[in-house]
Amino acid sequence: MAIKPVLRMGHPLLRQVAAPVDRFNTPELMSLLEDMFDTMAHLDGAGLAAPQIGVSLRVVIFGVKHNPRYPDAGEVPLTVLINPIITPLTDELEEDWEGCLSVPGLRGRVPRYTAIRYQGKDEHGNTIDRTVSGFHARVVQHECDHLDGVLYPMRIRDFNSFGFSQELGINTPDD
Numbered sequence: 001m002a003i004k005p006v007l008r009m010g011h012p013l014l015r016q017v018a019a020p021v022d023r024f025n026t027p028e029l030m031s032l033l034e035d036m037f038d039t040m041a042h043l044d045g046a047g048l049a050a051p052q053i054g055v056s057l058r059v060v061i062f063g064v065k066h067n068p069r070y071p072d073a074g075e076v077p078l079t080v081l082i083n084p085i086i087t088p089l090t091d092e093l094e095e096d097w098e099g100c101l102s103v104p105g106l107r108g109r110v111p112r113y114t115a116i117r118y119q120g121k122d123e124h125g126n127t128i129d130r131t132v133s134g135f136h137a138r139v140v141q142h143e144c145d146h147l148d149g150v151l152y153p154m155r156i157r158d159f160n161s162f163g164f165s166q167e168l169g170i171n172t173p174d175d
Contacts, residue, residue, distance in 0.1 A: 024125035049146030108162035
């Protein structure tokens with residue numbers, strides 16, 4: 001369909017709680033997903049939430065095979081996750097670097113649960129129920145935060161580890 005502009009930190013829609021999806025397998029939902037996948041692929045993203053392209057619905061996509069922005073990341077299956085519920089499976093948190101298409105050029109170390117269960121629906125209304133850890137868990141938590149109006153800088157504990165990628169010595173392509 002189309003590559004959409006990504007809203008940047010500060011836009012009011014990114015601070016809102018997104019509305020749940022109540023109808024699946026509709027032309028409107030399929031069009032939204034096509035736009036999201038086109039946009040994510042164009043920007044080499046690991047994931048994208050509907051609010052990032054101006055649609056306040058509880059829809060995220062994610063997936064990583066080989067991504068130049070995350071060269072050491074493990075593979076994450078390409079997934080459509082609608083109306084997600086995340087349940088931490090441990091109290092253990094791990095800090096690691098994150099970036100965001102809505103916060104271009106910046107990186108920060110963000111604490112995330114190391115293992116989670118996520119549940120929701122796919123675009124056809126089929127149930128998704130997965131238990132994951134590591135980078136997969138981090139990506140899901142990051143994208144789902146967007147649905148609640150939370151951007152990763154809001155989760156950073158130590159702002160000494162937040163800044164422009166080049167200044168921090170993190171060699172990744174521009175966001």
